[in-house]
Amino acid sequence: MYAMVAPPDNDVLWARSLHYSHRGSPGLVGVSVGVREGEILAVTGPRGSGKTTLLRCLSGQLVPDEGEVWFNSVPVHTMGRLTRERLRRDRFGWIGPEPQLLPELRVWENAALPLLITGTGHRTAKRAAAEWLERLDLGPFAGKRPSALSRAEAQRVALARALVNEPAVIFADEPTAPLHRADRALLLRTLTTAARSHAITVVVATHDPDTAAAADRRLALLDGRPAGAAGPGWPTDTEGQAACSLSA
Numbered sequence: 001m002y003a004m005v006a007p008p009d010n011d012v013l014w015a016r017s018l019h020y021s022h023r024g025s026p027g028l029v030g031v032s033v034g035v036r037e038g039e040i041l042a043v044t045g046p047r048g049s050g051k052t053t054l055l056r057c058l059s060g061q062l063v064p065d066e067g068e069v070w071f072n073s074v075p076v077h078t079m080g081r082l083t084r085e086r087l088r089r090d091r092f093g094w095i096g097p098e099p100q101l102l103p104e105l106r107v108w109e110n111a112a113l114p115l116l117i118t119g120t121g122h123r124t125a126k127r128a129a130a131e132w133l134e135r136l137d138l139g140p141f142a143g144k145r146p147s148a149l150s151r152a153e154a155q156r157v158a159l160a161r162a163l164v165n166e167p168a169v170i171f172a173d174e175p176t177a178p179l180h181r182a183d184r185a186l187l188l189r190t191l192t193t194a195a196r197s198h199a200i201t202v203v204v205a206t207h208d209p210d211t212a213a214a215a216d217r218r219l220a221l222l223d224g225r226p227a228g229a230a231g232p233g234w235p236t237d238t239e240g241q242a243a244c245s246l247s248a
């Protein structure tokens with residue numbers, strides 16, 4: 001055991017020496033990472049390398065077996081379940097490989113869900129959702145059901161849902177995986193542009209070299225460990241490439 005050490009002030013997210021095993025099978029083995037405000041960090045690695053497990057630990061969905069996770073200098077790993085759920089609801093957005101829209105709700109209601117479930121008034125929630133849907137070229141679909149959408153459009157609604165309460169951090173787990181090349185590029189541009197214009201930090205798990213290249217920095221994992229790290233447990237900094245040409 002070691003004493004808790006507060007993270008550097010300029011890191012929105014900071015994790016130290018994370019270990020997590022899925023019923024005996026290792027998911028993470030000593031991963032440390034710091035993410036600065038407004039930074040886009042790509043977590044890369046082959047299938048099963050621990051990308052999703054890391055995102056779930058950083059976002060408070062999983063509590064690591066060992067190690068620490070801090071958000072804005074507050075320890076997440078010691079929070080109770082309800083506090084973690086509130087943190088995820090209020091400060092984090094999540095987008096996965098599948099849009100997971102609720103078919104019985106309209107597109108705007110799907111996008112507004114994070115606001116509606118926290119008691120934001122119907123009119124305010126609808127306005128916020130409509131603004132994001134407009135920015136993501138989905139304005140005409142606001143009153144339709146998800147069944148009217150293509151896969152790429154549905155994934156952009158999922159992105160609008162992740163952005164609607166302007167979270168501090170968006171966790172994106174293979175967000176472009178189910179899309180064709182052109183749709184991947186659009187989703188990626190939309191995500192990075194929205195994040196940069198609203199100073200939202202993004203942690204994106206990806207196999208896709210274009211998605212990784214759009215990030216400011218990459219953390220490569222292999223078998224739950226940092227691969228090619230610069231020091232024990234620490235990620236390798238890479239040259240970032242700006243990827244925003246769309247104005248969100």
Ligand SMILES: Nc1ncnc2c1ncn2[C@@H]1O[C@H](COP(=O)(O)OP(=O)(O)OP(=O)(O)O)[C@@H](O)[C@H]1O
Pocket residue numbers: 022023025026027045046047048049050051052053054205
């Ligand atoms: N719910 C689970 N139960 C058991 N083992 C799991 C579970 N989730 C993940 N694992 C195992 O943990 C390891 C890391 O999985 P994880 O999903 O984090 O990797 P990943 O890099 O995100 O992979 P992918 O690219 O396939 O999503 C793998 O060996 C995986 O089989």
